[in-house]
Structure formats: structure tokens, C-alpha cells
Amino acid sequence: MNGEFRAQFDAEVVFANGGGIRTEGFRLDLPGDGIDDADLAALFVRHLGLLMVAEVRITNKTIIEEAHKGGRAVAAATDGTGARRLVELSHVITDGMTTLPGWPAPRISEWLTREDSRQRYAPGTEFQVARIDMIANTGTYLDTPAHRYADGADLAGTALDRLADLPGIVVRLPAGTRTVDQLLLAPYDVAGKAVLLHTGWDAHFGTDRYGAPDAPYLTGDGARALVEAGAALVGIDSINIDDMGPAAGGERPAHSALLAAGVPIVEHLTGLDTLPPAGFRFTAAPPLVAGMGTFPVRAFAVIG
Secondary structure, X not given: OOOOEEEEEEEXXXXXXXXXXXXXXXXXXXOOOOXXXXXXXXXXXXXXXXXXXXXXXXXXXXXEEOOOOOOOOOOOOOOOOOOOEEEEOOOOOOOXXXXXXXXXXXXXXXXXXXXXXXXXXXXXXXXXXXXXXXXXXXXXXXXXXXXXXXXXXXXXXXXHHHOOOEEEEEEEOOOOOOEEOHHHHOOOOOOOOXXXXXXXXXXXXXXXXXXXXXXXXXXXXXXXXXXXXOOXXXXXXXXXXXXXXXXXXXXXXXHHHHHHOOOOEEEOOOOHHHOOOOOEEEEOOOOXXXXXXXXXXXXXXXXX
């Protein structure tokens, strides 16, 4: 007896973009002496580096006490160009824009006009001071734990190392896929990274379609998997990281799991299609405001 365990099982894999594979008698190293089918499916997908997996059916599972053979890690892709460039990932905030349908729009005006400033300064010297009235959930914005939990860290209490210069990876949803679940996330090494969920829903930003109940989202099991795997931050280019459909009943499992673990969330990203799968740094830092749980950010990536 060596204290190491492996699972032996049959698996049928269905891919979101069509087709599938089957295995019989597959053996896989386990971290302990037991595992449920959902976690085994995720471990299987990660071990093989499978992408765009819609479903894994596990059958004939047995746990064997056997020496580990060494699980194969999934290597991160890199851009490979060597050129450094900045990529804008935020929506522009404009007067009267719509971020969340039915929520108040920002109003941008002038507190001090250039004409009025001429009365205050020397001849030929003028300034303009603008004013913006808005709710915090405007444009591309950050959610901190205080957004969900009364005793959670607010904007001022969230450390910069969770918001700036983070190694980033992009998880792309196959066309027509609505949910980002544990299986879609399983191939990715997310520890210490900003995990950006590319759904393509940002194409509808500013339209009624953007707030439709079939908008893509992160599932509760997906959020818990990201927490357990050590993700530093999670972002999405959809209207909400949680399901906004009527079947959700107002529950917010992704917000709840991520923010309870101190993992910041960035919603309403855009431009994720221009990023490589990995090999970039991500920043989404808000002003240092006490007593607020959300605020717009200038989200961007540095490649190279």
C-alpha cells in the first residue's frame, strides 16, 4: 500500500462545436482516495488539455490504490511576437449611455466652463472642470467583496496586487454556448491569474439585446472551481457574471462564491477577441474610494 490512488473509468466526451470521443479503462492520478463524477470529469479534461467540452459522461468508475504515473500539465500559449502593445478592454463612458437597461445613465456636464474660468485667472489662462453624475455600475466596472457582503473589502480595501499587472488568460466560449462551467474551465491553469471570459456578448452593448435573459454567464460550479484553483480576478464581457434569466430566481452564485473568497470581478469588458489566449498582463484598477463596492475602471492588457 503506497497511499496513492488512481481512478479507472470509461468516459464519453461531447464537444460544444460538434463531435466527441470515447475512452475505456482510462486511468488518472487522484489527489485522494475518492472523487465524484463532476470533479473527475474536470480532472480528465484538464489532463488531456481538451477545449470546448460540453459534457463528459463517466461510467464504470473504480478507485485503485496504485502509484501515481504523473499527470500531464496544460501548457499556456504565448503571443510569440515579442512586440509590446496596449489593448483597451473598456467601454467608453458617454453622457446618457446605457450600461444596465433600466438603470440610471451617466450625466456629464461642466462645473467650471472655460468662459467662466477667465474671470478667475490671468489673461490668456483658462481651465475647464467637468462633472459626472452616475451610479457606480457604469461602463466597465469592478466589483469588490463589499458589493455583495457588508463586511467585505471595499475599493480602498482591495489590494493593488489583485487588480494590476496580473498575468492573464482568456477562456473563449464556443459559438452558441451560454454557460461557462467547470468543464470549460478545467483545461486552464488559473492560479494567480486574471481569468477573462470571452463570450462575445459585448457586441450587443448599448442595445436592448445586451440585457436579454439568454446572456452568457459563469455558473456557480465554475466560480467555485476558479476559487479553488486560485484565480486572482475574474472578468467577463457580458452584462453580468451571473445568470440574469428568470430561471435564476435572483440568485447570484458566481458573485457570491468569488467575492466571498476575495476574488474581484470585472464586468462589461470588451475587446477580448483581440487578446491572445495567454502571455499578457491585465490591469483594472479603480479610484481609491472608501465605502464603495463597485466603480468604473480603465481595463487594459499589455502584450509582450
